[in-house]
Amino acid sequence: MIDVENLCKDYVLKSKEPGLKGAMKGLVKPNHKIIHAVKDLSFHIDTGEIVGFIGPNGAGKSTTIKMMSGILTPTQGQVLIDGRNISKHRKEVVKDIGVVFGQRSQLNWDLRLGESFELLKHIYQINQKEYDKILDELDQILGIKELLDKPVRQMSLGQRVKGDLVASMIHSPKVLFLDEPTIGLDVSAKYALRKFIKEINKVRHTTVILTTHDLGDIQELCERLIVINNGVLMEDGNLSEIVDRIAPYKTLVVEYYDEVAPEHTRCKLIAQDGNVAKYRFMKNDVTAAEIIADLSKEKTIKDVSIEETGIDDIIKIVYGA
Amino acid sequence: MLKKYLYVIKTQIIRSMAYEFNVYGNIIMQTIIMITSAYFWRALYKGQTMVGDVDVDSMLTYVIMSSILSVLFITNVERRIQNSVEKGTVATDLMKPINVFGVYFAEDIGNIIALVFQNILPIFIIGSLMIKLPTMANPKDIPLFIISVIESFLINWLVAALFGMIAFTAVNIDALIQVKKHLLRLLSGSIIPIWFFPVGVQKVLEGLPFVYIYQLPLSIYIGKGSSVEYLSQMRIQFIWLVVLSVVFFFVQNKVIRKVMVQGG
Amino acid sequence: MVRFFKELGHYLDVTVHVIKMAFMTIIEYPSNIAGWLISNPLQFIMGFAIIKFVVESFGQINGWTYGQLAFLYGLSVISHALSMIFFVQGWFMGYFVIEGEFDRYLTRPLGVLYQFFFTNINIFGITDLIPGILVFIYGCVKCHVVVSPLFVIQIIIMLVGATFIRGGIYILLGSTSFHTRSAVDFGQYTQEIMDKTTMYPLSMYPESMQFILTYLIPIGWVSFYPVSSLLGVEAKFSGLVIPFVTLAVGFIVMLIAGAYFNFGLRKYESAGN
Numbered sequence: 001m002i003d004v005e006n007l008c009k010d011y012v013l014k015s016k017e018p019g020l021k022g023a024m025k026g027l028v029k030p031n032h033k034i035i036h037a038v039k040d041l042s043f044h045i046d047t048g049e050i051v052g053f054i055g056p057n058g059a060g061k062s063t064t065i066k067m068m069s070g071i072l073t074p075t076q077g078q079v080l081i082d083g084r085n086i087s088k089h090r091k092e093v094v095k096d097i098g099v100v101f102g103q104r105s106q107l108n109w110d111l112r113l114g115e116s117f118e119l120l121k122h123i124y125q126i127n128q129k130e131y132d133k134i135l136d137e138l139d140q141i142l143g144i145k146e147l148l149d150k151p152v153r154q155m156s157l158g159q160r161v162k163g164d165l166v167a168s169m170i171h172s173p174k175v176l177f178l179d180e181p182t183i184g185l186d187v188s189a190k191y192a193l194r195k196f197i198k199e200i201n202k203v204r205h206t207t208v209i210l211t212t213h214d215l216g217d218i219q220e221l222c223e224r225l226i227v228i229n230n231g232v233l234m235e236d237g238n239l240s241e242i243v244d245r246i247a248p249y250k251t252l253v254v255e256y257y258d259e260v261a262p263e264h265t266r267c268k269l270i271a272q273d274g275n276v277a278k279y280r281f282m283k284n285d286v287t288a289a290e291i292i293a294d295l296s297k298e299k300t301i302k303d304v305s306i307e308e309t310g311i312d313d314i315i316k317i318v319y320g321a
Numbered sequence: 322m323l324k325k326y327l328y329v330i331k332t333q334i335i336r337s338m339a340y341e342f343n344v345y346g347n348i349i350m351q352t353i354i355m356i357t358s359a360y361f362w363r364a365l366y367k368g369q370t371m372v373g374d375v376d377v378d379s380m381l382t383y384v385i386m387s388s389i390l391s392v393l394f395i396t397n398v399e400r401r402i403q404n405s406v407e408k409g410t411v412a413t414d415l416m417k418p419i420n421v422f423g424v425y426f427a428e429d430i431g432n433i434i435a436l437v438f439q440n441i442l443p444i445f446i447i448g449s450l451m452i453k454l455p456t457m458a459n460p461k462d463i464p465l466f467i468i469s470v471i472e473s474f475l476i477n478w479l480v481a482a483l484f485g486m487i488a489f490t491a492v493n494i495d496a497l498i499q500v501k502k503h504l505l506r507l508l509s510g511s512i513i514p515i516w517f518f519p520v521g522v523q524k525v526l527e528g529l530p531f532v533y534i535y536q537l538p539l540s541i542y543i544g545k546g547s548s549v550e551y552l553s554q555m556r557i558q559f560i561w562l563v564v565l566s567v568v569f570f571f572v573q574n575k576v577i578r579k580v581m582v583q584g585g
Numbered sequence: 586m587v588r589f590f591k592e593l594g595h596y597l598d599v600t601v602h603v604i605k606m607a608f609m610t611i612i613e614y615p616s617n618i619a620g621w622l623i624s625n626p627l628q629f630i631m632g633f634a635i636i637k638f639v640v641e642s643f644g645q646i647n648g649w650t651y652g653q654l655a656f657l658y659g660l661s662v663i664s665h666a667l668s669m670i671f672f673v674q675g676w677f678m679g680y681f682v683i684e685g686e687f688d689r690y691l692t693r694p695l696g697v698l699y700q701f702f703f704t705n706i707n708i709f710g711i712t713d714l715i716p717g718i719l720v721f722i723y724g725c726v727k728c729h730v731v732v733s734p735l736f737v738i739q740i741i742i743m744l745v746g747a748t749f750i751r752g753g754i755y756i757l758l759g760s761t762s763f764h765t766r767s768a769v770d771f772g773q774y775t776q777e778i779m780d781k782t783t784m785y786p787l788s789m790y791p792e793s794m795q796f797i798l799t800y801l802i803p804i805g806w807v808s809f810y811p812v813s814s815l816l817g818v819e820a821k822f823s824g825l826v827i828p829f830v831t832l833a834v835g836f837i838v839m840l841i842a843g844a845y846f847n848f849g850l851r852k853y854e855s856a857g858n
Binding site: 343346354358361369372493495496500507508517 | 774
C-alpha cells in the first residue's frame with residue numbers, strides 16, 4: 001500500500017542572534033543553517049494497518065507524515081502510494097488519501113457544516129447516491145447529521161473534529177492520515193475519534209497513519225508503532241515487541257511490615273519508600289513467583305503487585321529522558 | 322512606568338528588523354513609487370514653469386519628502402485593536418496594569434525608529450541621487466516644520482486609533498480601514514497637493530483634518546506660502562490635535578467601561 | 586482530448602459551486618457589504634475627480650484630453666476590479682505560506698493555484714467594477730466612440746488579457762514568499778505603482794521606463810497600448826491585433842507566474858516545523 005524509500009528532508013533555517021545588535025547583523029548578513037529534519041527513512045505499510053508515529057517534538061514525525069500525504073516535497077527519496085509517487089502524480093494519488101491535521105480545519109468557518117461537505121462532493125466528483133450512502137455510514141459512527149445545519153464557527157472543538165473526520169472520509173480514501181488528532185479534545189470527543197478510526201479500519205479496511213502524543217491513542221489503536229527521533233527511525237514493530245526489546249523487564253512492588261527491605265541476587269532493588277520496595281527483574285531470566293518465594297523466606301510480605309513496562313516508559317527511554 | 326513603554330519600543334525595533342526581506346522589499350517598492358511620481362510630475366510640467374505657484378523642482382522635493390513622511394505615518398494600531406477584539410483578548414488587555422493603547426503607541430514608535438534606518442535613510446539617499454537633493458526652501462522655518470510634523474504624526478495616529486476603535490462595535494473594520502487609507506491618500510495632498518483642486522474643494526478639505534497630516538508640513542518644507550500663513554494653518558492643525566485627543570480619550574474611557582461591564 | 590474536456594467540466598463545476606458559497610458567505614455577514622460598497626467606489630470616484638483637477642490645472646496630460654483619460658482610467662479600473670475578484674489572494678500569499686494554509690490545497694485533487702484563488706474568490710471586487718464601468722462609459726461618450734460588435738470584442742479580449750497580466754504579477758510577487766518565508770504583503774505598493782502606470786498615459790514617462798514597462802514588466806499592455814490603439818492617440822502600436830497582443834502577453838505572464846509558483850511550492854514548508 002505505502003512504500004517509503006530513503007526519505008530525506010532538509011530545511012534551511014535562518015538563525016538570529018539576540019538583541020538589537022543581533023537584529024542589525026541579521027539585516028546585513030543573515031545566517032543560514034541547514035537542518036536535516038528527516039534522514040533516510042524507509043518502511044512499508046500494508047493495507048488495513050493502523051500505524052502510530054511517535055517521537056518527541058521536532059523529531060520529524062510531522063515532516064514525515066506531511067511528505068507521505070503530498071504536502072512537502074522530499075529533498076531525497078520517494079513515497080509510493082499504491083505504487084505511484086505522490087509528489088510526481090499528486091492530483092491522482094491524493095484522491096486515495098484523506099487528511100486530518102490537528103488544529104487545522106478544512107471546514108468553511110463562515111457557513112453551515114453541510115456546505116463544506118457539498119464543496120468536497122464537487123471537488124472529488126462524488127455522485128449524489130454515493131454521497132448519501134457514505135454520509136449515512138459516517139453518521140452511524142459519529143452522529144454527524146444533527147450538526148449539518150450548524151455554522152462551523154458556532155461549533156465546539158469536539159464537533160469540529162467530527163466534521164473534519166467526516167470531511168476527510170467523504171471520498172472514501174484508502175489511506176487516512178491524522179496528525180495529532182486528539183490534541184485538546186475532551187474525553188468523550190477522544191473516545192468518539194478512536195471509535196471512528198477503529199470502525200473505518202474494520203469496515204472499510206482503511207489504512208490509518210497517525211502521529212500522536214497521547215498514549216491512550218497508541219494503546220487503543222495502534223498495532224504497529226514507528227518511533228522516530230532526530231529524523232531517524234528508531235523502532236518499528238508492534239507494541240509488545242518493542243516493549244520486549246527496549247524494556248525487557250517488569251517491576252515487582254512488595255509491601256513489608258517494616259522499613260527493612262531485603263536484597264535479591266537476581267533482581268535489583270530500584271526504589272524504597274517506607275514499607276514499600278520496588279524490584280526490577282528481567283522477564284526472560286526469572287519469574288515474579290520465584291522472587292516472591294525467595295523474599296518471603298527472609299521477611300513477611302504484606303502485599304505484592306507487578307508493574308508492566310508501559311508505553312510511557314518506552315517513550316521515556318527513546319526520548320532519552 | 323515610562324520604562325515599560327521604552328521596553329515595548331525596543332522590542333518592537335528588534336521585531337521590525339527581524340525580516341530582512343520585508344526591509345529590502347519595502348525600500349525597492351517605495352523607491353519605484355517615488356521615481357514614478359517624480360517622472361509623473363516632470364511630464365506634467367513639460368513646457369510650463371509654474372503651476373499653482375509651484376515650480377517643478379519644488380514639486381520633486383515635495384514627492385521625496387512625501388515618501389519619507391508616508392513611512393513615518395505607518396500605523397499598526399487599528400490592526401492591533403481589531404485582532405484583540407476578534408481574538409477576544411480585549412478584556413484582559415484592558416485590565417492590564419499598563420495602558421494597552423499606550424503599548425500600541427509605543428509599538429508604532431518603535432517601528433518608526435527601526436524604519437528611520439531601514440527606509441527613511443535609504444529613500445532619502447536614493448531620492449537625492451536619482452531625483453534631486455530635497456533641500457528645504459527656507460531653513461529659518463525648520464522649527465515650524467518639525468513642530469508641524471510632530472503634530473501631523475499625532476493626528477495621523479489618533480485618526481488611525483479612532484478608526485480601530487470602531488472594531489469595538491463588533492463591525493468588521495477591514496473596509497473602514499480601506500476607506501481611511503483612501504481618504505488619506507487622496508485628500509491629504511500626499512500624492513497630489515490639493516492646491517491643484519478647484520477652490521471650492523480646497524475650502525472643504527481645509528475643514529477636514531487630512532491636509533494637516535501631509536500637505537501642511539510639506540508646504541512649509543518647499544516654501545509654498547509665508548510664515549504667517551503657516552502659523553495660521555498650524556493653529557488649525559493644533560485645534561484638530563486637541564479635538565481628536567479629546568475624542569480619543571472620551572471613546573477610550575467609554576470602551577473600557579463597556580468592556581468592564583460586559584467582560585469582553 | 587476527451588480527458589481535457591472532462592477535466593475542464595470538473596473545474597467549471599467546482600467554480601460554480603465555489604461562487605455560490607462566496608455569495609452565501611457575503612449574506613452571512615451583511616454589515617460588511619455596506620463597508621465595501623462605500624469604500625471601493627469612493628476610492629475610484631475620488632481618483633477620477635483628481636485626474637480632472639490635474640487636467641484642469643495643467644491643460645492636458647501628454648496630449649491626452651480629459652475624455653480620453655476617462656476612457657483609459659475606466660478600462661484600467663475595470664481590469665483592476667476583475668483582478669481583485671479573481672487574484673487578490675496573491676497579495677496575501679505570504680500569509681498562506683507562513684501559516685501552512687496550502688496544506689489543504691495540496692491534499693485535494695485539483696490544481697493548487699486554482700484552489701488558492703477560487704476557493705477564496707472575492708465577490709466584493711464587484712464594488713470596484715461599478716465605478717470603472719461608469720467612468721468608462723463617460724469616456725466612451727466624451728470620445729464619441731462608435732460601439733460596434735468588433736469594439737465590444739476588442740474591449741473584452743483586452744480586459745481578459747489585462748486581468749491576467751495583473752493577476753500574474755500578483756502571483757509572481759506573492760510566490761517570492763516561498764523563498765523568503767515572509768508574510769509581508771506588497772499589495773498596497775503594487776496597486777500604487779499600477780495606478781500611476783495604467784491610469785495615465787505611459788508615454789509621459791521616459792523611454793527607459795517605457796521600455797521596461799513594455800517588454801520586461803508588461804504593464805503597458807494592461808491599458809495604455811490597447812487604449813491608444815483603440816482611440817488612435819499616440820499609437821506606437823496599432824491595429825486590430827493589439828487587444829489580442831494584450832491577451833497573449835497575459836497568457837505569457839500567467840504561464841511564467843504559474844511556473845514560478847510551482848517552483849516555489851516545492852520549497853513549501855507548511856507550518857509548525
